[in-house]
Amino acid sequence: MAVLTVRNLPDEVHRALRMRAAQHGRSTEAEVRALLEEAVKPQGRLKLGSLLADIGRKVKLTDEEVALIRQRDPSLPRAVDFE
Template sequence: MSSVTVRNLPEATHRALKLRAAQHGRSTEAEIRLILENAVTPKIGLGSALVAIGQQLGGIELNFPRDKRPVEPASFE
């Protein structure tokens, strides 16, 4: 596992990290690790999450006939 040293961290930032860690019941090091992991972990969108759930459940086939009529522009009158 890799290590990182952060130099010249402002004292106020260090205090804030220690406070945040205490509020979450973690060590300061564990809190910093979690913050860094969350910062670089790709976020999955809601649509992608729903697709993944559907695929895990076997999915379903939706056969809706396509409406081939031309789209009418919106009227704001």
């Protein structure tokens, strides 16, 4: 895992980070990790499962149709032949 050093952090920013961390019940280091993760996480991330569930609700799938969708083909995948 990578290590990041932040130099010349203003005292008021450090104090605010410590207070924010205390409010969330975590260390300052954990708070900074959470803030960085939130800052770089894609905003409109597509969640395929949620999208499919929404589509199913919109088209009003029956229980029988949902059962058919949940059935899985037990056969092994075949190699693709591009010739």
